[in-house]
Amino acid sequence: MKYQSQAVSKLYFIAAIGLFVAQILFGLIMGLQYVIGDFLFPAIPFNVARMVHTNALIVWLLMGFMGAGYYLIPEESERELHSPLLAKLLFWVFLVAAALTVVGYLLVPYATLAAMTGNDLLPTMGREFLEQPLLTKVGIVIVALGFLFNITMTVLKGRKTAISTVLLMGLWGLAIFFLFSFYNPHNVVRDKFYWWWVVHLWVEGVWELILGSILAFVLIKVTGVDREIIEKWLYVIITLTLITGIIGTGHHYFWIGTPEYWQWWGSLFSALEPIPFFAMTVFAFNMVNRRRREHPNRAATLWALGTGVMAFLGAGVWGFLHTLAPVNFYTHGTQITAAHGHMAFYGAYVMVVITMISYAMPLMRGRAANSNKAQVIEMWAFWLMTISMVFITLFLTAAGILQVWLQRVSTSPLPFMAAQDQVTLFYWMREWSGVAFLVGLLIYIYSFFANGEDAPKAS
Amino acid sequence: MSGSFTTSAARNIFFGGTVFFFLLFLALTYQTEQALPARDNRQNLTPQVVAGKKVWETNQCIGCHTLLGEGAYFAPELGNVYVRRGGAAGGKEFIKAWIKAQPTGVPGRRQMPNFHLTDQQLDDVAEFLKYVSEINTAKWPPNIEG
Ligand code: HEM
Ligand code: HEM
Numbered sequence: 001m002k003y004q005s006q007a008v009s010k011l012y013f014i015a016a017i018g019l020f021v022a023q024i025l026f027g028l029i030m031g032l033q034y035v036i037g038d039f040l041f042p043a044i045p046f047n048v049a050r051m052v053h054t055n056a057l058i059v060w061l062l063m064g065f066m067g068a069g070y071y072l073i074p075e076e077s078e079r080e081l082h083s084p085l086l087a088k089l090l091f092w093v094f095l096v097a098a099a100l101t102v103v104g105y106l107l108v109p110y111a112t113l114a115a116m117t118g119n120d121l122l123p124t125m126g127r128e129f130l131e132q133p134l135l136t137k138v139g140i141v142i143v144a145l146g147f148l149f150n151i152t153m154t155v156l157k158g159r160k161t162a163i164s165t166v167l168l169m170g171l172w173g174l175a176i177f178f179l180f181s182f183y184n185p186h187n188v189v190r191d192k193f194y195w196w197w198v199v200h201l202w203v204e205g206v207w208e209l210i211l212g213s214i215l216a217f218v219l220i221k222v223t224g225v226d227r228e229i230i231e232k233w234l235y236v237i238i239t240l241t242l243i244t245g246i247i248g249t250g251h252h253y254f255w256i257g258t259p260e261y262w263q264w265w266g267s268l269f270s271a272l273e274p275i276p277f278f279a280m281t282v283f284a285f286n287m288v289n290r291r292r293r294e295h296p297n298r299a300a301t302l303w304a305l306g307t308g309v310m311a312f313l314g315a316g317v318w319g320f321l322h323t324l325a326p327v328n329f330y331t332h333g334t335q336i337t338a339a340h341g342h343m344a345f346y347g348a349y350v351m352v353v354i355t356m357i358s359y360a361m362p363l364m365r366g367r368a369a370n371s372n373k374a375q376v377i378e379m380w381a382f383w384l385m386t387i388s389m390v391f392i393t394l395f396l397t398a399a400g401i402l403q404v405w406l407q408r409v410s411t412s413p414l415p416f417m418a419a420q421d422q423v424t425l426f427y428w429m430r431e432w433s434g435v436a437f438l439v440g441l442l443i444y445i446y447s448f449f450a451n452g453e454d455a456p457k458a459s
Numbered sequence: 460m461s462g463s464f465t466t467s468a469a470r471n472i473f474f475g476g477t478v479f480f481f482l483l484f485l486a487l488t489y490q491t492e493q494a495l496p497a498r499d500n501r502q503n504l505t506p507q508v509v510a511g512k513k514v515w516e517t518n519q520c521i522g523c524h525t526l527l528g529e530g531a532y533f534a535p536e537l538g539n540v541y542v543r544r545g546g547a548a549g550g551k552e553f554i555k556a557w558i559k560a561q562p563t564g565v566p567g568r569r570q571m572p573n574f575h576l577t578d579q580q581l582d583d584v585a586e587f588l589k590y591v592s593e594i595n596t597a598k599w600p601p602n603i604e605g
């Protein structure tokens with residue numbers, strides 16, 4: 001750690017991991033409700049568990065991005081953060097807002113929560129991933145703007161690099177597209193159309209800029225490869241991302257009432273979206289192969305390589321699987337979608353945040369890398385979580401293929417609930433894979449406390 | 460990736476490409492807005508449908524169901540439930556009676572809560588689902604089961 005103020009990111013990383021645990025616990029509750037339908041009913045209905053699961057995911061990823069920003073920007077800019085105090089203050093605002101929101105989801109009926117929090121003034125709630133009360137949404141905007149102000153000022157006053165420029169563009173894009181969550185037209189087709197400007201233009205647009213820049217930063221550090229080469233790669237990757245991903249939004253405009261020409265635009269452009277993910281994998285391996293030093297933090301290198309591979313599999317391969325309109329006609333809104341959503345979110349965004357944590361945390365704790373023992377434990381956690389996620393994805397894919405067949409392709413189609421009954425076995429196997437995932441996560445957390453004697457000191 | 464291809468060339472291609480494709484996206488969006496009135500059933504977008512959409516949202520139906528294939532995958536697609544359950548010959552009545560009768564309490568079966576909706580709200584949300592079923596969705600879903 002070169003600058004004192006980078007240490008604020010520690011708070012963000014710790015809270016992110018805490019929310020990650022909450023996310024997985026609620027995932028397991030839902031996974032059980034899939035097979036034991038009345039489990040915890042009516043105390044925690046499925047929709048409530050799902051909100052906690054997905055919103056905790058989004059919030060902890062945002063915390064991770066912010067932590068990454070607070071760590072990376074001072075180092076790239078070669079100066080202290082504009083205001084460490086503001087960063088700490090916003091952290092507590094964000095954490096308290098997130099906690100209150102979750103408590104609200106769990107304790108108050110959603111309709112009451114909506115009435116209590118001003119949804120009548122500006123109805124924005126009740127849409128997938130954007131379930132947060134108006135107050136929380138406003139809170140997110142305030143925290144994001146404060147954060148952006150803080151890091152933008154730092155960059156403006158310091159050294160400007162491609163990495164910090166790309167990160168800033170990604171983060172500003174994140175905040176700007178989130179503003180569409182306040183737009184909720186009465187017309188459900190237009191509502192859905194602009195809803196994707198948040199969701200798709202996030203994960204297949206601006207977030208990929210964040211992903212690329214964090215990965216580039218860590219790769220420079222652990223491989224010692226010339227910045228010039230890494231930054232050129234970074235620009236090539238994000239160029240491919242946006243020229244495919246923006247029009248690629250069309251893969252969500254096949255069946256929601258939008259004109260049919262989107263089937264062509266959406267299929268063609270989104271079919272190219274795997275290319276930047278593939279480039280990212282090649283990039284990560286290439287840089288590690290050309291490394292100029294043996295960085296003592298092998299765990300961080302493993303996470304960086306893992307991000308490349310798993311993002312390509314989850315987003316690239318599993319995305320391509322159902323992105324062509326004639327295929328999507330059958331798979332739209334099935335377990336195939338859930339399979340892809342899980343591996344893509346894990347492989348790209350969960351893993352890149354952990355890559356950053358894995359690289360930065362030891363430095364913030366005064367060592368160049370963790371002890372060999374702690375790293376071995378962390379690598380076990382890597383494999384357990386990653387392999388569990390592969391299995392979750394495979395089981396959901398199997399369930400999805402059967403669902404599509406029984407409910408949509410067969411000449412005597414089964415009703416939804418009857419088709420679900422036929423695939424229970426796969427839901428059970430998903431649930432057990434989820435338990436293994438949780439074990440992996442607990443081992444990961446344990447690795448922070450497993451201090452061997454041989455930790456190399458930070459220079 | 461070396462030689463004459465410099466970082467600043469890469470950066471310029473990035474900005475040029477992004478701006479170009481974003482403008483193209485805006486143009487397609489404009490064209491879509493022009494085409495929507497013929498497809499999105501807006502002639503039937505009555506105040507009651509608007510009220511029904513709000514009932515739909517404030518009870519978070521999307522947290523279990525899909526609507527036109529988007530949402531959660533725990534419970535049946537509702538974009539076409541009006542048609543599936545009888546259309547003009549009783550679709551709305553079915554939806555209202557169904558919502559009122561929840562939860563089923565069948566042991567081990569997936570449960571839908573009771574939302575304690577008023578008769579007015581029930582009618583609104585049923586009218587909303589009828590409205591959605593009349594949107595032109597390019598023949599999706601493949602069959603009546605959704
Ligand atoms: C890291 C990047 C990505 C993430 C995190 C991600 C995540 C998701 C999620 C969560 C959904 C479900 C949305 C909903 O609930 O309705 C989804 C849908 C979809 N994704 Fe991705 N995705 C990524 C990249 C891609 C790519 C590169 C492709 C194409 C090659 C793709 C193709 C699709 C398609 C076609 C759907 C719609 C599925 C349906 O019709 O039900 N995704 N994605
Ligand atoms: C890092 C790990 C995980 C990530 C990133 C993640 C992410 C997500 C996302 C994005 C969704 C929305 C899905 C969509 O709309 O397609 C979702 C839903 C869900 N997740 Fe996870 N999840 C993770 C782990 C788990 C685990 C371990 C389980 C349980 C075994 C689980 C169970 C579920 C269930 C049951 C749903 C609801 C699917 C539905 O709508 O029917 N998740 N998760």
Ligand SMILES: [Fe+2]
Binds near residue numbers: 200204248251
């Ligand atoms: Fe997408």
